[in-house]
Amino acid sequence: MSIVLLLRILTAAGLVILLPGYLLTQALFPRGIRLDGTQQIALSGAFGIILAILVGTSLIVMQIGLSLSTFLPVVGIISLAASAGAWQRGRLAWSGFRLPPAALFSGVVLILLLVMTTAVFPSKRPLNPAEQFTEFYIDAAGKNIQNAVVIITPSIINHEQTAVTYAVRVEQSGQLLYESDPIYLESEAKWEGDFALSTPDDVTAPLDILLFQTADAEPYRRLSIWIDGEG
Amino acid sequence: MIWPKRLPKRWEEQSSQRLHPGHGEQTAFIAWLRDGAITAVHTHAHIWAFGVLGWLIILVSLRERRAYQDSWVLEDVLPYVLAFCAAFVWVVLRELQASRLTVFASIFVTVLRLIPGLKYKWAYGTAVDQMVHLSTVQSIMQSGFPPANTPYTDIPGMHALLSMIGLVSKTAVDDVVGIAFPIILGLIPFLIYFLTSQLRINSTLRNQIIIVTALAFDPYFLLIQGSPFGVLLITLVLVFFLSREFGSVYYQLPLTIALLGAIMALTFGHGVSSLIFILLIAGMPIALKVGGKIWQLPIKNQIVPGAGRLFTFTAVLFTSWWMYQARGVFSIFVNQIWAFITRAEVEKAPIPSRVSELGIVDLASIFWSLHGNLLIMVLLSGAGVIILWRQRTALSPRFRTLLTTLFVIELGLGTVLIGQLLTGFGNLEYFRLLGYAIVFTPFFAGATLWTIYRKSKMAWTAVLTAIVFVSLFQIFPYQPGIPGGDRLFSHINSDQYLLYLHTVVTDYQKEMLDFVQTHVNPTATIMSDRVTKDEAYRFWGSEQAELYAIRTQAYATADLDEGDWDYLLLHRVGNAGPYSEQVEVRHMAQIDRILSSPHYAVVYNNGESFVLSRR
Numbered sequence: 001m002s003i004v005l006l007l008r009i010l011t012a013a014g015l016v017i018l019l020p021g022y023l024l025t026q027a028l029f030p031r032g033i034r035l036d037g038t039q040q041i042a043l044s045g046a047f048g049i050i051l052a053i054l055v056g057t058s059l060i061v062m063q064i065g066l067s068l069s070t071f072l073p074v075v076g077i078i079s080l081a082a083s084a085g086a087w088q089r090g091r092l093a094w095s096g097f098r099l100p101p102a103a104l105f106s107g108v109v110l111i112l113l114l115v116m117t118t119a120v121f122p123s124k125r126p127l128n129p130a131e132q133f134t135e136f137y138i139d140a141a142g143k144n145i146q147n148a149v150v151i152i153t154p155s156i157i158n159h160e161q162t163a164v165t166y167a168v169r170v171e172q173s174g175q176l177l178y179e180s181d182p183i184y185l186e187s188e189a190k191w192e193g194d195f196a197l198s199t200p201d202d203v204t205a206p207l208d209i210l211l212f213q214t215a216d217a218e219p220y221r222r223l224s225i226w227i228d229g230e231g
Numbered sequence: 232m233i234w235p236k237r238l239p240k241r242w243e244e245q246s247s248q249r250l251h252p253g254h255g256e257q258t259a260f261i262a263w264l265r266d267g268a269i270t271a272v273h274t275h276a277h278i279w280a281f282g283v284l285g286w287l288i289i290l291v292s293l294r295e296r297r298a299y300q301d302s303w304v305l306e307d308v309l310p311y312v313l314a315f316c317a318a319f320v321w322v323v324l325r326e327l328q329a330s331r332l333t334v335f336a337s338i339f340v341t342v343l344r345l346i347p348g349l350k351y352k353w354a355y356g357t358a359v360d361q362m363v364h365l366s367t368v369q370s371i372m373q374s375g376f377p378p379a380n381t382p383y384t385d386i387p388g389m390h391a392l393l394s395m396i397g398l399v400s401k402t403a404v405d406d407v408v409g410i411a412f413p414i415i416l417g418l419i420p421f422l423i424y425f426l427t428s429q430l431r432i433n434s435t436l437r438n439q440i441i442i443v444t445a446l447a448f449d450p451y452f453l454l455i456q457g458s459p460f461g462v463l464l465i466t467l468v469l470v471f472f473l474s475r476e477f478g479s480v481y482y483q484l485p486l487t488i489a490l491l492g493a494i495m496a497l498t499f500g501h502g503v504s505s506l507i508f509i510l511l512i513a514g515m516p517i518a519l520k521v522g523g524k525i526w527q528l529p530i531k532n533q534i535v536p537g538a539g540r541l542f543t544f545t546a547v548l549f550t551s552w553w554m555y556q557a558r559g560v561f562s563i564f565v566n567q568i569w570a571f572i573t574r575a576e577v578e579k580a581p582i583p584s585r586v587s588e589l590g591i592v593d594l595a596s597i598f599w600s601l602h603g604n605l606l607i608m609v610l611l612s613g614a615g616v617i618i619l620w621r622q623r624t625a626l627s628p629r630f631r632t633l634l635t636t637l638f639v640i641e642l643g644l645g646t647v648l649i650g651q652l653l654t655g656f657g658n659l660e661y662f663r664l665l666g667y668a669i670v671f672t673p674f675f676a677g678a679t680l681w682t683i684y685r686k687s688k689m690a691w692t693a694v695l696t697a698i699v700f701v702s703l704f705q706i707f708p709y710q711p712g713i714p715g716g717d718r719l720f721s722h723i724n725s726d727q728y729l730l731y732l733h734t735v736v737t738d739y740q741k742e743m744l745d746f747v748q749t750h751v752n753p754t755a756t757i758m759s760d761r762v763t764k765d766e767a768y769r770f771w772g773s774e775q776a777e778l779y780a781i782r783t784q785a786y787a788t789a790d791l792d793e794g795d796w797d798y799l800l801l802h803r804v805g806n807a808g809p810y811s812e813q814v815e816v817r818h819m820a821q822i823d824r825i826l827s828s829p830h831y832a833v834v835y836n837n838g839e840s841f842v843l844s845r846r
Contacts, residue, residue: 056391065375
């Protein structure tokens with residue numbers, strides 16, 4: 001999400017709701033009825049929402065489907081017809097429109113202030129620790145036993161927002177069974193391991209698959225599986 | 232700076248008349264400066280400050296964008312929001328024009344409602360409703376049609392509107408829903424302005440009513456829900472109906488067309504809202520007749536037959552649509568009635584089992600966090616009803632009729648609400664009704680502020696400031712205000728809240744669900760908490776989610792060892808998001824016990840969310 005995206009959604013809302021709604025308002029209200037700007041917004045928004053809901057529902061219920069190529073022509077034709085109606089009623093004339101100098105000046109100043117605020121506002125901030133994490137998993141089947149060899153396939157996905165060097169270690173009851181070489185992962189990179197262990201004598205104790213960040217002595221993530229011969 | 236070679240003719244004429252005729256462009260420029268620029272510096276500084284602060288909130292919310300559960304919605308945004316609220320009080324204090332107040336009120340509520348959509352990566356809300364709405368909009372944007380077998384398959388109006396905006400802006404569904412939804416709801420103050428402009432009403436009272444539209448703000452409106460949209464559509468219907476009754480004769484035809492369109496939009500846009508609306512207006516003609524006598528309204532009151540016609544048209548359209556097109560919605564409604572009659576077992580709200588043992592302060596803080604702003608609005612509205620009753624002879628007949636109508640609606644909603652609380656119908660989703668009720672409270676609450684304003688502007692400023700700032704802690708549900716589990720259970724820590732107001736969907740949960748989707752066989756039985764189940768439906772879509780048998784019952788009773796499951800989805804209380812189960816089954820010690828259980832293997836771990844399998 002960015003300012004540009006926000007402005008795009010705002011513009012789209014204006015095109016889908018306010019523009020057709022404004023034209024419908026002008027077409028429906030008779031000549032001589034003076035609506036102030038705030039009333040215009042209220043009615044334009046209301047008519048626009050109603051029109052969009054009715055057009056959208058009709059396209060879906062009639063099994064035509066809602067897409068840019070279906071609703072834009074329909075809304076466009078209704079808007080053109082409304083423009084013609086408003087023109088005929090003389091409600092699209094701009095000659096009577098007067099913007100007071102103070103309002104014009106204020107509008108210009110406000111836009112300048114908003115642009116300046118956006119330009120000078122720092123868009124970066126320090127990362128929160130909650131935004132940094134690593135996924136560590138093994139295939140849900142857990143393990144694969146072939147010829148008294150346990151094949152373990154752990155995976156690491158780095159969401160730490162920075163490059164990290166990891167190490168994987170397999171232990172059983174505190175006894176080291178396997179330790180990987182350092183695994184260097186760029187931010188958002190994924191690593192899939194595949195290593196074989198001799199089937200441990202004790203199949204009742206779980207295997208702990210530990211993930212370390214190289215700088216730390218304590219395990220960063222821990223998985224545990226059993227070697228029960230059913231894998 | 233480049234100035235136009237020739238200024239608009241009218242300014243030249245005006246300045247020539249006022250200053251020295253014949254001085255031409257230079258004179259006109261000086262006049263322009265005097266009339267426009269210099270005056271504007273003094274008179275519009277508060278508007279600029281308000282606008283810049285509102286924009287700053289948008290920038291800060293974008294900068295603070297995150298995908299983890301923080302302490303509450305206003306974390307890291309609070310100073311800017313407080314300044315924005317102060318600026319709002321400042322602008323409404325200085326402003327006397329109803330049209331400008333309307334713009335300020337709309338900007339105020341829209342900016343505040345935009346915060347969750349801007350600040351959180353995934354659309355705000357973890358309930359099943361958000362899942363249905365997001366997947367419906369997503370489906371329409373991708374295929375042109377809503378998914379089959381959802382409550383909105385045959386009433387896709389609201390989702391069609393959001394999809395149109397999404398298609399035109401070419402944005403992701405979470406972004407378009409999170410941004411477009413609050414912007415659309417920002418129309419409500421404008422509608423109230425339009426309605427009040429049809430009445431002969433004291434301008435100060437009108438201003439106060441418009442100001443209160445910015446304060447009548449239910450936290451439910453922050454979520455991507457159907458009800459807030461339904462509230463907007465009901466407001467449209469009522470505003471067009473009442474404006475048609477009270478407005479100029481020249482408005483009759485366009486307002487009749489608008490009214491018919493609004494009723495259709497309500498019927499096709501949100502099923503529950505249209506049903507509630509019909510129930511509300513069913514007794515309206517009689518209630519208006521009685522109310523009219525009490526309020527001493529003119530006998531030739533057109534609104535009573537008008538209300539009858541409104542009810543008839545809406546009821547016929549609604550019934551036809553539900554019977555012949557939206558049969559899915561009809562069957563859901565019938566099932567709900569049947570479940571209520573037969574007292575079928577439904578999932579209970581996560582109220583701790585020993586909540587009655589809580590002290591009065593704890594209960595009060597829970598109540599405040601849930602309904603503080605509502606309490607303020609109810610008190611202001613109650614006082615407003617008394618004030619308006621006492622001054623009824625000074626009010627115009629139109630305004631009295633309008634107040635009677637709104638009072639009848641509020642009374643009807645109150646009756647339904649009390650009935651729902653007493654009977655437990657609809658699994659006590661009473662907050663839906665609060666959302667409907669709060670929209671028209673400004674007409675009564677505004678009268679109270681009006682009275683205070685007339686007596687003392689300083690007192691009015693103090694009251695308004697207090698309401699705005701105190702309401703913030705309920706409008707944005709203040710999680711730290713909820714007591715910890717230690718108040719009821721000695722083995723639960725104080726940071727494990729009795730009730731979660733959090734509703735942020737997090738990357739921890741998303742990545743964990745991605746793992747399940749790609750690594751777990753769809754024939755597996757999955758046990759999860761209710762929030763995770765709803766999130767699974769949201770990210771996987773209902774069709775794929777239903778391939779897995781996702782269960783929640785054993786989790787809710789902490790009876791996991793006995794439960795029938797292959798995989799257990801679990802997350803820590805904190806960054807990964809909320810739980811909706813009772814505190815006694817989802818506190819941290821319980822989660823740690825499950826994680827270290829010798830009976831389960833941990834096959835996925837991202838530090839906050841886990842997937843466990845059975846040995």
